[in-house]
Amino acid sequence: MATTFKNISTNDVVSTRTLLNESIPLTGTILSGTYADNNIKYYSHGMFQSVYDYPYLSSSANHVVDITMGYSADSGLSASVALQNSKKINTYNQMAQMLVGYDTTGSIMKFDQDGNIAGGGTKLTAVYFLNFARLLTKDEIKKGSVTFAIATGSFGTEYSGVKTLTDSGAENDYRINSPAGEYGILYDSSLTASGLVYYQAGIAVITASAVGPFANFSTGSTRSNTLRSSSIDTNGDVLRKRVQNISFNNTTELNSTIYFCRASHNEFNYSSNPTYLSSSKMVVKNVSTDVPVSYITTVGLYSADNELLAVAKTSEPLKKDPTNELTLRVRLDY
Numbered sequence: 001m002a003t004t005f006k007n008i009s010t011n012d013v014v015s016t017r018t019l020l021n022e023s024i025p026l027t028g029t030i031l032s033g034t035y036a037d038n039n040i041k042y043y044s045h046g047m048f049q050s051v052y053d054y055p056y057l058s059s060s061a062n063h064v065v066d067i068t069m070g071y072s073a074d075s076g077l078s079a080s081v082a083l084q085n086s087k088k089i090n091t092y093n094q095m096a097q098m099l100v101g102y103d104t105t106g107s108i109m110k111f112d113q114d115g116n117i118a119g120g121g122t123k124l125t126a127v128y129f130l131n132f133a134r135l136l137t138k139d140e141i142k143k144g145s146v147t148f149a150i151a152t153g154s155f156g157t158e159y160s161g162v163k164t165l166t167d168s169g170a171e172n173d174y175r176i177n178s179p180a181g182e183y184g185i186l187y188d189s190s191l192t193a194s195g196l197v198y199y200q201a202g203i204a205v206i207t208a209s210a211v212g213p214f215a216n217f218s219t220g221s222t223r224s225n226t227l228r229s230s231s232i233d234t235n236g237d238v239l240r241k242r243v244q245n246i247s248f249n250n251t252t253e254l255n256s257t258i259y260f261c262r263a264s265h266n267e268f269n270y271s272s273n274p275t276y277l278s279s280s281k282m283v284v285k286n287v288s289t290d291v292p293v294s295y296i297t298t299v300g301l302y303s304a305d306n307e308l309l310a311v312a313k314t315s316e317p318l319k320k321d322p323t324n325e326l327t328l329r330v331r332l333d334y
Helices: 028-032 085-099 223-229 232-242
Strands: 013-027 040-042 049-052 063-071 126-132 147-152 161-166 183-187 193-198 203-207 243-263 294-302 308-320 326-333
Touching: 013 028, 028 232, 028 243, 049 232, 063 085, 063 232, 085 126, 085 203, 085 232, 126 232, 147 203, 147 232, 161 183, 161 193, 223 232, 232 243, 243 294, 294 326, 308 326
Parallel strands: none
Antiparallel strands: 013 243, 040 049, 049 063, 063 126, 126 203, 147 161, 147 243, 183 193, 193 203, 243 326, 294 308
16 A cells, blocks of 8 residues: 555646447348348347347357337328237337437427428338447447448349448538437438438438338238338348348447656655565665665555555566656556
8 A cells, every 4th residue: 555645736637539440241141041030039029120140049149230110100101900000100109209309399200301300301201220239339330331232122023223321421411419319311322311320329210212112022012011011020021131231330439548647856766565674774775875766566546535546557667766757657448
């Protein structure tokens, strides 16, 4: 335990912020059949499905993304005959109240195509939701790094074309009018707004029309009828089979506080180690006229009431005597 303390002034402390990015490629084969869908977990409630990078019963499987869909009550798809109609509406409302919020009347606002909620404009009333696992997104998705490649065409010929959605330019052109944080617009190659990506929440919202017309597995119905007449799980399957590739960069925010611990020439020349003295004499001195000397191996950071908060070790003992001064740079990452 230290017996000598030195106060650290504000001039000796500096804070930094570093953003670390990692590329996350999510190939379509993981979503659409590498493991014969054994990596897809369905639930009895039928509200969403979970995708894993290995068969989900494997101990090494990692949760990748949850997929679901929904539409607003006034979308034109809502009908008493629609399969899971209330669940699709509830899913849309749940995601909308979390990502878009409420208007001045207390009503849940709809997803807006260009993010200009106050200006009205086109609303996204039938959408797919992809909720990426925190394991992939870390603190947030990096702006301008998102790419979705989705096959288009009728089911069975869905590979007749590929539509690529990106948030290109979102580094400087993103929206902040969401209770869930910042989000960007997903555009296709013709610069048509086709979805939204919420960076801190790690959620992508893709309008159903961006996928293009497709047929159900068994009924041969069109897109709108599939959204209405098929279950959420079936709609999720249809989207999964069309995903060619998903890629983005995640972001880990590393905050650091750097303390410059300065030992001037007349400080810390004596050690508090009990072996420093023997019979009241300094062991490191050969004769009484030798200058005092110590070897610094540890720096302790203490609170105002002298409670030890952090300890840093030097790579090797540093010799300290009245003829030199030391500045030790201690960094705390969090």
